[in-house]
Each structure stands twice: as C-alpha cells, then as structure tokens.
Amino acid sequence: MKKLLLLGDEAIAQGAIDAGISGVYAYPGTPSTEITEYIQASKEAKDKHIKSQWSANEKTAMETAIGMSYAGKKALVCMKHVGLNVAADAFINSSITGANGGLVVLSADDPSMHSSQNEQDSRFYGKFAMIPIMEPSNQQEAYDMTRYAFELSEKFGVPVLLRVTTRLAHSRSGVVRKEDLPQNEMHLPSDLRQFVLLPSIARKQYNTLLGKQMAFEEDAEKSGYNTFIEGKDKSLGIIACGLAYNYLIENYENGKVPFPMLKICQYPAPVSMVKKLYDMVDELLVLEEGYPILEELIRGYLNNGKKVRGRLDGTIPRAGELNPNIVAKALHLPVAEGFDISEILKGRPPLLCDGCSHWDSFNALNEALEPYSSGRVLSDIGCYTLSALPPLQAINSCVDMGASITMAIGAAEAGLVPAVAAIGDSTFTHSGITGLLDAVNHKAPITVLIMDNSTTGMTGGQESSAYGRVEDIVKGVGVEESHIREIKPLKRFHEENVKVFKEELEYDGVSVIIARRECIQTLARKMKEKARLKREQKEASA
Amino acid sequence: MKKDIILAGVGGQGILTIAATIGTAALLEGLQLKQAEVHGMSQRGGDVQSHLRLSSKEIASDLIPEGKADLVISIEPMEALRYVNMLNKNSGWMISSMNPFNNISNYPDLELILNEIWKLPHYITIDANKVAKEQGSVKAANIVILGAASPFLGLKYESLEKAVRNIFASKGEDIIKLNLKALKAGLHYTEKNT
Ligand SMILES: Cc1ncc(C[n+]2csc(CCOP(=O)(O)OP(=O)(O)O)c2C)c(N)n1
Numbered sequence: 001m002k003k004l005l006l007l008g009d010e011a012i013a014q015g016a017i018d019a020g021i022s023g024v025y026a027y028p029g030t031p032s033t034e035i036t037e038y039i040q041a042s043k044e045a046k047d048k049h050i051k052s053q054w055s056a057n058e059k060t061a062m063e064t065a066i067g068m069s070y071a072g073k074k075a076l077v078c079m080k081h082v083g084l085n086v087a088a089d090a091f092i093n094s095s096i097t098g099a100n101g102g103l104v105v106l107s108a109d110d111p112s113m114h115s116s117q118n119e120q121d122s123r124f125y126g127k128f129a130m131i132p133i134m135e136p137s138n139q140q141e142a143y144d145m146t147r148y149a150f151e152l153s154e155k156f157g158v159p160v161l162l163r164v165t166t167r168l169a170h171s172r173s174g175v176v177r178k179e180d181l182p183q184n185e186m187h188l189p190s191d192l193r194q195f196v197l198l199p200s201i202a203r204k205q206y207n208t209l210l211g212k213q214m215a216f217e218e219d220a221e222k223s224g225y226n227t228f229i230e231g232k233d234k235s236l237g238i239i240a241c242g243l244a245y246n247y248l249i250e251n252y253e254n255g256k257v258p259f260p261m262l263k264i265c266q267y268p269a270p271v272s273m274v275k276k277l278y279d280m281v282d283e284l285l286v287l288e289e290g291y292p293i294l295e296e297l298i299r300g301y302l303n304n305g306k307k308v309r310g311r312l313d314g315t316i317p318r319a320g321e322l323n324p325n326i327v328a329k330a331l332h333l334p335v336a337e338g339f340d341i342s343e344i345l346k347g348r349p350p351l352l353c354d355g356c357s358h359w360d361s362f363n364a365l366n367e368a369l370e371p372y373s374s375g376r377v378l379s380d381i382g383c384y385t386l387s388a389l390p391p392l393q394a395i396n397s398c399v400d401m402g403a404s405i406t407m408a409i410g411a412a413e414a415g416l417v418p419a420v421a422a423i424g425d426s427t428f429t430h431s432g433i434t435g436l437l438d439a440v441n442h443k444a445p446i447t448v449l450i451m452d453n454s455t456t457g458m459t460g461g462q463e464s465s466a467y468g469r470v471e472d473i474v475k476g477v478g479v480e481e482s483h484i485r486e487i488k489p490l491k492r493f494h495e496e497n498v499k500v501f502k503e504e505l506e507y508d509g510v511s512v513i514i515a516r517r518e519c520i521q522t523l524a525r526k527m528k529e530k531a532r533l534k535r536e537q538k539e540a541s542a
Numbered sequence: 543m544k545k546d547i548i549l550a551g552v553g554g555q556g557i558l559t560i561a562a563t564i565g566t567a568a569l570l571e572g573l574q575l576k577q578a579e580v581h582g583m584s585q586r587g588g589d590v591q592s593h594l595r596l597s598s599k600e601i602a603s604d605l606i607p608e609g610k611a612d613l614v615i616s617i618e619p620m621e622a623l624r625y626v627n628m629l630n631k632n633s634g635w636m637i638s639s640m641n642p643f644n645n646i647s648n649y650p651d652l653e654l655i656l657n658e659i660w661k662l663p664h665y666i667t668i669d670a671n672k673v674a675k676e677q678g679s680v681k682a683a684n685i686v687i688l689g690a691a692s693p694f695l696g697l698k699y700e701s702l703e704k705a706v707r708n709i710f711a712s713k714g715e716d717i718i719k720l721n722l723k724a725l726k727a728g729l730h731y732t733e734k735n736t
C-alpha cells in the first residue's frame with residue numbers, strides 16, 4: 001500500500017478508523033486535538049458513520065465511550081494528559097467494569113509543558129488502573145499499536161491506555177496502512193450486571209482484573225513491541241521507552257548501539273526481560289520520556305542493587321523532554337555544538353491576536369476594578385490566560401479548567417469582595433456550570449465574566465459545547481435574570497461596558513456578565529471556507 | 543542523501559507551508575522524512591519552529607540534534623538568530639528573510655540582527671517581501687524564501703515545482719502560477735548572490 005504522510009496523531013486516527021471504531025469521543029487539548037479533527041474530516045469515517053462530535057469534557061467523553069463499549073462497539077477516547085485527571089473517575093472504574101466492545105483511551109502527554117500547566121506522565125494512570133499501556137515510538141507504530149490496542153482490549157476485556165507525547169503527536173512521517181477491520185455489531189455483555197459496580201460485584205470484578213495481570217505481562221513479552229537487542233559491551237545495559245529509543249539510536253552510526261538494550265513500548269514491562277538485561281550488565285541506564293516510572297521500579301526504594309542511572313541520579317535532567325543531545329551526554333558521547341546565540345535575541349511570547357475580543361473585555365474589567373485593591377480576578381484556561389502577562393496583567397489565577405468560578409467563591413467567602421471569575425465559553429461548558437451552581441447555592445458575592453467567543457480558541461477553534469446558549473444555561477442554573485448582563489466587547493462600547501462591570505461588582509450576590517463576540521480566527525476561517533465553497537461551485541458550473 | 547533543516551518564523555507566517563512543500567517534494571523523490579511541528583500555544587504570534595529531516599535511509603529521531611542542521615530557513619530575521627545553535631558550524635547554511643515581524647516592544651535594531659547573521663560563514667539574506675511583491679503578491683514571500691533555499695535542499699528543482707502545484711492545488715491556477723514564479727525568483731536571487 002502507498003505510504004501516507006501522517007502526524008503521529010493522524011496515524012492514531014487512521015489506525016482507529018481501520019480498527020473498526022464506531023465512535024471517537026474527545027475534548028480538545030494540545031497535543032491530542034488532531035486525532036479527532038482527522039476523523040471529523042475523514043470522508044471514509046463519514047461513510048462508515050463513525051461518531052466524532054466533540055464532548056463537553058473528558059469525563060463525558062470517557063463515559064460515552066464506556067457506554068459504546070457496553071453496547072459492544074469499539075470506541076476511542078482522546079484527551080491531553082490533564083484531561084485524564086478530569087476523566088479519572090470514569091477511567092479508573094472502567095478497568096473494574098472491564099470492556100465489552102474494544103475501548104482505547106488515548107492520553108497525550110506534554111513533557112516540557114509546550115502548552116500545558118504540568119508534565120504529568122499518563123503511564124502512572126495506566127499503572128494505577130492496572131491495565132495494559134501502549135507507548136509507540138514512531139508514526140508507524142502509532143498506527144499499528146492503535147489497532148493492536150483494540151485487539152488487546154477485546155481479547156482481555158479491559159480498556160487499554162495509549163500514551164503519546166508531544167513530539168510524536170506533532171511529528172509527521174510515512175505510514176503504511178493495513179486492511180481495515182469491520183465495526184462490531186451491537187451486542188450487550190453476556191452478564192448484564194458486569195457494569196454495575198455495587199461493592200459485591202465490584203469486589204468480584206476487581207479480583208478478575210487482578211487475575212489478568214500476569215496475562216498482560218505475558219502479552220507484553222510476546223507481542224513484539226518490547227524487544228531485546230543484543231550488544232557486546234556489557235558494562236552498560238540500556239532500557240529505552242517509547243520515543244527515547246529514537247534518541248538513543250540517533251547517536252550511533254547506522255543505529256548500532258554497542259550495549260545490550262531493551263526497547264519498551266508496551267506495559268506492564270515484562271519482569272523477565274528486564275531481569276535478563278539486569279543480570280548481564282554492570283549497570284543500567286533507563287531512558288524515559290516523562291517521569292522516571294520504570295527507573296524507580298527497577299531501582300527500588302532502597303536502591304541497593306546494581307547502579308541504575310537516569311532521571312533520579314541526575315544522569316538525565318529530572319524535568320523536561322528528552323532529545324538526542326541529552327541522551328548523548330548521558331552516554332558520555334561527544335556532542336556537536338552550533339554557533340553561540342546572540343545576546344541581542346529577544347523572547348517572543350505568544351500574544352492575544354490583534355482585534356481579539358478578550359482585549360476589550362479585560363480593558364473594561366481592569367478599568368472597573370481600578371478603585372479596588374489588586375489580585376481579585378480568578379481566571380481559567382484559554383486564550384484569555386495570556387492576559388496575565390503585560391500589557392493587560394488582568395488575571396491572577398489559572399489552575400485547572402473551571403477553577404475560576406469555584407476559586408472565586410472560596411476567595412469571596414474568605415473576605416475578598418468583590419471577587420471576579422473570568423472564564424471562556426468552552427471552559428464554562430467543560431466544568432464551569434457546576435461551579436456556578438455552587439455559587440448560586442452559596443449566594444456568593446462574585447461577578448462571573450463569561451467570554452463567549454463561540455469557539456474553543458486556544459486549541460485551534462473547535463466548536464464550543466455552548467452552541468450559543470450560554471445565557472440559557474446561566475438562567476437555568478438559577479442566576480437572577482436582572483444580574484445576567486450581556487456586553488459587546490468592542491472598543492466603541494468601552495464606557496458602557498465599564499459601567500456594567502461597575503454595577504455588577506457592587507452587587508452582593510452572583511452576577512454573570514456575558515461578553516459575546518466571535519473569535520476573529522474562527523470567523524476568518526469560516527469566511528475562507530465559504531469563499532472556497534463558492535469558488536468550487538463556480539468552477540463546477542463553469 | 544541526508545538533510546536536516548530547521549524552519550523558523552512567527553506563528554501564522556507560513557512555515558508549515560514551506561515544510562509541506564519540501565516534504566511533498568522529498569516524497570516524490572522517494573526519500574524518507576520526519577517533520578516535527580509546533581501546534582497550539584506557541585502559534586499565537588509567538589516564535590515557532592519545525593524540524594524537517596530528509597534522508598535516503600531510515601530516520602531515528604524526530605528532533606535534529608544541536609549543531610547538526612544543514613540548513614536554517616527563517617521567514618523572520620530575529621527568529622533566524624534563535625536557531626544558530628542548531629547549525630552545523632562547518633557546513634550549515636542560514637537562509638533568512640530580511641523583513642522583521644515586529645510584535646514585541648523590545649525588538650532589536652534590524653541592522654544589529656542582520657550584522658549577526660552576516661557573521662555566519664554561509665548565509666543568504668533576502669528581502670522576500672519585495673521580491674514577492676514583484677512577482678504579484680507579498681503573500682508568496684514564504685515561497686520566495688523556499689526558492690532561495692532550493693539549491694541547498696538536495697532536491698531536484700522540478701520536484702519542488704511539482705510540490706508547489708500539489709500544495710496549492712485547491713487554491714486555483716492563479717495562485718499556483720504566482721507561487722511558481724515566487725519559487726523561481728528566490729532561486730535566481732541565490733544564484734546571483736552566491
Ligand atoms: C482538562 C483540560 N482539557 C483541555 C485543556 C486544553 N485547553 C486549554 S484551554 C481550552 C479551551 C479554551 O476555550 P475557551 O474557554 O472557550 O477560551 P478561548 O481559548 O476560546 O478564549 C482547552 C481545550 C486543558 N488545559 N485542560
């Protein structure tokens with residue numbers, strides 16, 4: 001078959017389509033977004049009626065996929081690593097219910113935090129849930145392992161975690177497809193109480209899961225995704241996980257590493273393979289893209305065996321992603337140097353777009369807050385988080401999605417009145433609504449600014465689950481209608497907008513100000529798309 | 543054949559179009575390739591870079607090791623400076639636009655930036671906006687720069703032309719022609735200045 005040039009994310013998407021999924025459920029998040037976008041844009045997926053609409057958040061996505069698996073069909077769930085925190089309750093429990101139709105959970109980690117608030121390692125969650133984990137090292141493996149993950153999931157009746165990191169997710173290379181597999185017919189589990197996690201049933205199911213652990217390890221030994229590679233020089237043995245393997249190979253002419261090594265792409269890592277390597281070498285080097293999970297296991301709490309080098313002993317920096325040079329240094333290989341970077345070079349941090357509505361919202365808010373002491377704006381995650389930086393310096397927090405409203409309640413109850421919560425529409429529907437319900441119930445004296453730009457701007461403009469209904473939702477949650485205000489975030493309405501903010505800041509209760517103007521990037525893309533369609537129609541009729 | 547290329551610019555300037563064009567040409571020649579892109583946060587007017595690796599043999603790492611790039615192609619002069627540490631000191635070429643994208647308050651004096659680039663042993667600096675305008679539209683500036691880099695890519699010029707046709711196919715014949723002219727103009731500039 002012809003090679004396709006695919007991002008790691010796209011290879012996963014194509015792998016899932018070819019594995020016969022009936023649905024992909026996801027909430028956008030860098031670097032996972034392109035998987036769902038690829039399936040949404042795929043004609044093939046459309047012809048196969050694969051469901052691919054965005055979910056409101058990662059938890060709803062995960063649960064919807066569990067539902068599809070319950071009904072016997074194959075489902076893929078995609079999220080960025082912190083999304084797995086949101087989905088964790090459903091995720092962990094899905095290992096207890098087990099899967100009926102194949103269930104694969106893709107979590108994309110972001111070591112070095114290119115666009116995230118932490119660099120947590122999803123393999124921890126996989127281990128926590130005690131399910132198999134696949135960690136591809138290149139685009140072809142991303143494709144192949146996605147298919148294999150579905151096979152494993154159905155073979156063992158458990159969800160499987162597929163873990164990638166930014167560099168693979170966003171790097172392109174050639175991928176060869178395999179023949180596509182059919183979707184499953186709908187079929188319910190033979191035991192209709194399998195998914196009822198009452199303690200008595202859950203205990204039984206948990207034991208079943210525990211009983212499968214050896215089989216998971218055996219599969220990881222035999223599947224071919226973990227490989228032992230002989231080497232003459234036994235002074236060192238190397239364990240390279242996922243992408244780290246490439247950085248290792250890069251450092252040797254023709255990829256010939258003189259040391260024996262173990263390439264790990266499937267977990268639980270088989271003890272027998274690790275032991276074989278450990279026994280034959282003087283010391284070990286463990287290369288992992290992410291946290292030192294395997295390193296810590298091998299090293300042990302007392303660290304009284306052979307020397308194990310890696311992130312824990314400082315051979316490799318404790319934080320941040322790997323690269324060929326870091327690996328070269330760990331192996332005491334010579335590293336090339338380029339030219340020195342000039343001192344005149346300046347940083348170029350990302351900025352809100354020129355003309356973005358967030359400028360106008362925060363300019364108005366900043367002015368309305370002038371009479372008060374600073375530090376009153378609890379905010380959230382989205383493009384607007386950039387307004388923490390100069391020149392706006394408008395917000396004082398960004399912790400996790402939805403935390404603006406709830407943190408404002410807590411701060412207000414501690415005496416910070418007025419307190420403001422500033423949140424985007426997509427973040428509001430992700431996890432702001434429940435917080436707003438708390439605010440209403442607590443009668444908290446907070447002013448909530450919902451910036452409704454009818455898109456998920458930060459991640460590239462996906463549809464926001466509000467679909468233009470922010471006001472209805474806010475009303476439904478119980479905010480008094482007289483304190484639901486709408487403003488148009490534009491320069492020419494600045495004075496009016498400041499006035500609205502001032503009035504609501506003085507109100508001793510929950511008020512919501514909805515700033516409504518479409519993201520200019522989303523708008524521009526829509527107009528381009530329209531122009532393209534028009535041109536195509538014209539060409540077709542000509 | 544093996545070429546390691548860093549592409550640099552500011553979010554929205556079109557480095558991914560250059561990457562896609564080179565990538566398509568490389569595939570036409572049956573080469574292997576890996577191309578690491580930057581998506582997300584850093585696209586919003588921040589600095590962006592892409593690692594593009596071409597080879598007749600299998601490529602291991604998605605990232606180019608420091609000091610080993612054969613080429614840095616930059617759509618923006620200050621961004622060019624950000625990646626001189628990636629260049630191979632002996633043989634690396636810097637191909638950069640001379641047109642600043644000034645969206646920060648402390649942007650250095652352009653003269654100083656160019657002087658830094660001109661200290662490198664191998665470089666091409668080009669007023670890509672001017673050349674692109676002469677061909678019909680400033681929008682083709684990124685393809686002008688690609689043209690200026692074309693003699694160093696180790697690819698046949700015809701493959702790049704085919705790739706341009708491919709990449710701009712959905713935009714209509716006028717845009718394809720504009721970009722082919724831009725590619726040629728960039729090539730001519732380098733031929734005259736080396
Ligand atoms: C749990 C979690 N999921 C996903 C993300 C990725 N992410 C960051 S901001 C954002 C959405 C922003 O949309 P919105 O709130 O509408 O603000 P905008 O960017 O449009 O201004 C997403 C999906 C994240 N940081 N955390």
Ligand code: SF4
Binds near residue numbers: 357358458
């Ligand atoms: S992408 Fe949209 S929401 Fe984000 S900064 Fe640009 S205009 Fe604003």
